[in-house]
Amino acid sequence: MDRDELLHWLRTEDRGALAELWARADSVRQAHVGPAVHLRGLIEISNRCTRRCAYCGINATNHHIARYDMPDTAILACVDRAIELGYGTVVLQAGESPLWSRDRVAALIASIKRRAELAVTLSLGEQDRETLRCWRDAGADRYLLRFETSDPELYARIHPREPGAPDRLEILGWIKDLGYEAGGGVMIGIPGQTWDTLANDLTTFERLDLDMIGIGPFIPHPDTPLGHDPTAWRAPVRDQVPSDEALVYRALALARLLCPHANIPSTTALATINHRAGRELGLQRGANVLMPNLTPTHYRAMYDIYPAKHGLTADTPYDSQHLRTRIHTIGRTIATGPGSRNHRSPPSPRRSH
Ligand code: SAH
Numbered sequence: 286m287d288r289d290e291l292l293h294w295l296r297t298e299d300r301g302a303l304a305e306l307w308a309r310a311d312s313v314r315q316a317h318v319g320p321a322v323h324l325r326g327l328i329e330i331s332n333r334c335t336r337r338c339a340y341c342g343i344n345a346t347n348h349h350i351a352r353y354d355m356p357d358t359a360i361l362a363c364v365d366r367a368i369e370l371g372y373g374t375v376v377l378q379a380g381e382s383p384l385w386s387r388d389r390v391a392a393l394i395a396s397i398k399r400r401a402e403l404a405v406t407l408s409l410g411e412q413d414r415e416t417l418r419c420w421r422d423a424g425a426d427r428y429l430l431r432f433e434t435s436d437p438e439l440y441a442r443i444h445p446r447e448p449g450a451p452d453r454l455e456i457l458g459w460i461k462d463l464g465y466e467a468g469g470g471v472m473i474g475i476p477g478q479t480w481d482t483l484a485n486d487l488t489t490f491e492r493l494d495l496d497m498i499g500i501g502p503f504i505p506h507p508d509t510p511l512g513h514d515p516t517a518w519r520a521p522v523r524d525q526v527p528s529d530e531a532l533v534y535r536a537l538a539l540a541r542l543l544c545p546h547a548n549i550p551s552t553t554a555l556a557t558i559n560h561r562a563g564r565e566l567g568l569q570r571g572a573n574v575l576m577p578n579l580t581p582t583h584y585r586a587m588y589d590i591y592p593a594k595h596g597l598t599a600d601t602p603y604d605s606q607h608l609r610t611r612i613h614t615i616g617r618t619i620a621t622g623p624g625s626r627n628h629r630s631p632p633s634p635r636r637s638h
Contacts, residue, residue, distance in 0.1 A: 286543065291484045295535055303535070310538030310571035317545035318573045319631040321620035322612050325374040325406065325550070326367035329580040329588040330355045334380025336410065339443045340433075340475065342506035342589040343380050349508050353587050354384060355580075357393060361400070363579045368401045370605050373623040376429070376576060378408035385409065387416045391423035398424035404623035406468075411450060414459045421463045426623070428460045429468035431499055434475060435489045436482040442518070443475060443511060457493060466626055470499030472554075473536055474528020476511060476518035478503075483526050487536065491543040496626040497574075498540050498547050501554030503528045504591035530558050534570045541571030548626055550574040557594055565615050574624075577608060 294306055331354045332343040343350065355363075360377070367375045375397065379385060390409065397405055406427040407420060417428065432453045434440050440453075453469075460467045471486045472478075490498050505512035505528075519525050526532065533555055540549060551567025553576060559566070564575065580588060588594070612619055 286539075288484050288488070291487055291539060292480060294539055295480060295483060295532070303531075306535065306538050307570045310541040311569055313545050314541050314571055314573055317630045318548070318627070320616070321573070321618045321624075322568060323374070323548065323574045323620045323624035324370070324372045324608075325376050325574060325576045325624075326363070326370070326372045326579040327376045327378060327553075327576045328355070328360055328363045329378050329578070329584060330360055331379040331382060331385060332584075332588045333382035333384060334410075335383070336381050336447075337445045339445075339510040340472065340503060340506070340512070342509055342512075342591055344509060346510075347508045350587055350589055353584055354382075355584060357396070359581065360393065361396065363581070364397050364400060364403070366579055368403065370577075371619075371621060372403075372577075373621060374404040374406055374427075375579075376406040376408055378429075379410070381410040381412075387419050391419050394420055394423040394425050402623070404625065408468075411453065411456055413451075414463075417456075417459055417463055417465075421465055425465065426625070427466040427468060427497065429470075429497060429499065430457055430460065431468075431470035431472075432457065432489070433471055434478055434482060435471070435485040436478070439475065439477045439482065442477065454493075457495075461493075466496035467493070468497030468499060468548075469493060469495045470497075470501075471536075472501060472503040473533050474503040474526055476503075476515045476525070477520050478526045479520050479524040480526055481524075483536065487539050487543060490540055490547070495544060495547055498544060498549050499552055500533060500536050500540060500549075501552035502530065502533050502558050504554055504557060504593075506589070506591050530555070530563065533558075534566060537567060538571045546626060546628055546630075548574050548624065550576050552576075553578065553594060554591065557591070565611060568612075568617065569615060575608070575612075577605075 338344045404426040408429040549572045551572035555563040
């Protein structure tokens with residue numbers, strides 16, 4: 286698909302054309318990754334962060350939140366819960382903090398891997414190559430690091446760089462070299478993000494041949510520079526990409542068409558802007574993964590990367606039975622096992638003779 290075609294799909298308001306896009310994404314999803322939805326249990330192990338990302342509510346300059354580190358015993362209790370629920374993967378996510386040292390995280394990964402045949406995904410921000418190698422050696426299988434936007438100037442504005450720190454795209458290269466499954470992704474509707482940039486974001490997914498792609502709406506957080514005064518950051522009106530639900534689905538569907546074998550979650554941020562149906566619509570427009578939040582409720586409220594994060598209360602639709610019913614209601618099944626990226630398509634249910 287060339288750029289003009291991508292831009293056409295991103296910008297079209299034509300209902301018939303959109304229905305065609307959803308149908309194409311859904312059939313490519315079915316043909317390449319099948320009907321099964323993979324459940325990845327998310328554990329938000331700490332909200333400490335030394336970085337100053339202008340979009341993120343747990344950035345170091347936000348003094349309105351209390352900071353926490355989950356003790357290993359609490360993390361392992363969540364892992365046991367994931368095992369009990371039959372999930373094949375746990376995802377450890379946090380800000381960047383020296384308290385989560387190379388050795389501490391390596392020991393944690395090793396103890397998770399000793400407990401069960403679970404895949405371990407890390408989402409622990411920017412790390413040096415040796416640290417990534419050590420965690421891979423300890424047993425980590427996958428690493429999520431969204432590059433947030435493919436526009437270097439916009440990226441530099443929203444993501445102040447530490448002196449000498451490598452770029453996220455460079456780190457994604459290391460992640461792949463080290464044999465992790467690599468996940469990238471972007472937010473949609475970042476003030477200053479243009480249509481051209483968004484088309485580039487999509488072709489970047491394809492160029493990097495990502496195993497996992499996370500796409501969600503940008504949700505302003507009032508205690509961040511970007512959320513406090515978004516108009517100061519906006520691109521000229523005609524160029525500015527809106528942070529709206531419809532556009533997230535379009536980007537998701539196009540990511541599926543460009544990267545047919547990738548594991549693509551229907552993200553929590555999407556469920557946050559549409560509690561009622563966002564999760565299912567994501568699954569019906571290209572996604573094949575959900576990331577139920579297993580973080581204990583009292584920590585969850587402090588993991589405040591954007592406001593009103595879906596599933597903040599104990600009464601969460603991620604309640605296991607409810608979630609299963611919702612997946613079955615849209616005609617899908619629940620995957621078992623780790624659910625790694627499969628480069629081959631699942632066998633066709635029809636016989637060839
Ligand atoms: N520190 C890690 C993981 C935590 S943030 C990291 O930076 O990779 C995980 C993802 O949440 C980010 O990659 C970003 O895409 C998303 N995020 C952060 N702030 C957000 C906001 N205000 N709206 C929507 N998504 C946001």
